[in-house]
Amino acid sequence: MNNKKTIICSEYQKERIYHALSAGNQAVSLVGTELLSPGALLHSDAEEDKYASMMLFARRLKDISGSLSVYRDMVKFPAFISEILSFARECALFGITEKMLPRDTESEEELALILAEALKLPLEEQFVFRNYDKLVRKAIDKKSEFSILFETDIFRRRFLDTVMSAAGCTASIGTAIPAETEHLRYALSTRQEIEAAAQEICRNEKPCNIILTDRKAQLPVLEQVFERYGIPFCPIEEQAYPQAVLIYISLAEFAVQKDAESLIQIMRTDGFSKKAGSELIPFAQRILTDISIDTGMYELIRQPDFQNEADKTRNLYNMFADYLDSVQNEIDILLSAEDPASALRYAYTLLQKHPRMNDSAQLKAGTAIRTILSQTLAYVHNEEDADLVLSMISNVRAASGTLTTDFCTITDLTHPVDAKEVTYILGCSARSYPGIPVRKGLFDEIYTAKISAFPSLEERHESYMKQLSWIRSSGRTLIWSYATNDYQGRNIEPAFEITNRLGST
DSSP, X not given: OOOOEEEEOOGGGHHXXXXXXXXXXXXXXXXXXXXXXGGGGGXXXXXXXXXXXXXXXXXXXXXXXXXXXXXXXXXXXXXXXXXXXXXXXXXXXXXXXXXXXOOSSXXXXXXXXXXXXXXXXXXXXXXXXXXXHHHHXXXXXXXXXXXXXXXXXXXXXXXXXXXXXXXXXXXXXSOOBOOSXXXXXXXXXXXXXXXXXXXXXXXXXXXXXXXXXXXXXXXXXXXXXXXXXXXXOEEOOSOBOOHHHHHHXXXXXXXXXXXXHHHHHHHHTTOSSSOOOTTHHHHHHHXXXXXXXXXXXXXXXXXXXXXXXXXXXXXXXXXXXXXXXXXXXXXXXXXXXXXXXXXXXXXXXXXXXXXXXXXXXXXXXXXXXXXXXXXXXXXXXSHHHHHHHHHHHTTOOBOOOOOOOSSEEEEETTSOOOOEEEEEEEOOBTTTSSOOOOOOGGGOHHHXXXXXXXXXXXXXHHHHHHHHGGGGGBEEEEEEEEESBOTTOOBOOBOHHHHHHHOOO
16 A cells, blocks of 8 residues: 655745654654655756756856947946846746847847847756646645645646646645634834734733745844743744855855955954954954964964053954964965865865754755755865855755744744634735735836736735735634834835735724
């Protein structure tokens, strides 16, 4: 008997699903369960080396830069290269060819030329477009179960809807409870709004969800308030920025630049095997200004001129000199890099030995860094190439922290969670809710509206709002709230979508 089960879920949901399966004597079902992200269903057997593609595309851009006018000076910037290639991948998914791109202005003419070069690459998305029906059938044959997913990627949303419709299934993993009561409240400020929610949670002591509409602005305030009230909470994070990435980038930049600023940055990120005391960093900033970073700096630090200082300063000099002595071998390895490619290699050599790599999340990030280096080092010939590699590495993320409590879950609009007794939706102003994403940058809504095969704004809007309905089943009681004023005292209007349904307070 085959008890194998496949569940399609977002990365952030995996730990909670495993936790739910392992509870209540369901350990047997846990053993035979495979959790896959939606992207895994679109996996190609002929997998593309995506990081190598980025390097190849950067080289092609340099080759055609002479024929460009508007974007000639942009082709060397990693952000520009990444934005172009990212949109080219979207075009490939929807079967958009060079001939279908707009050419109404000089800027659009050049973008079409640049995108044409990107579309010549063996992009995995081209395989997905050509084999769409086969991938749908393969996904159906898995007989998967689906969690409540929120996909802002319209192609993946279309794909999931097609698979689920053909398989005759709905999202069955996760708890959904249709709301029985709803309330709309307001406070004078964001802090007072969060304080009011915290006080009610303490009074009622009911398990709850907190949905933030502006996570970046609200979460720091919420953490302060909830910690003061002693409310146990667990924020949902899709991915976190690993320390291993910061360490590697600081090591690599020092190996390339060999300057004081880069050395101090390593100290800030604890990039060496020995941690620098916090008092040494401002001290290093002061005394390394005019010192050449080479193997002779250790002796220079100990010169008599430096020693003729007050006791406190002299102690700092000695501490700094001792610190440099303790990491001298690591500095020497980085200084020995003769070119950008060897600088990237030597930085990884030190990262592998770093004490932080004993942590599983950092080790996973280190593995991702190794993958990027394995695909790109052969293409690194100068500092611009190295900068491009470091920009790719800066995008490496690690899984979020472990589940610490199930009493109060902090999430946002696009990360569905299991239903609880009460759900508070904070910050429901017209500025932040419903928070429909709008395309910006080179390929904004005006540009994409000219491409008939690209999903329309109306379709993306409808898809987003339909998925947002998960909130209405996230708690027996829903409490929508907003602040009437921002921190500058300016008035804030509540979201029309909410007041139109619940009425104004």
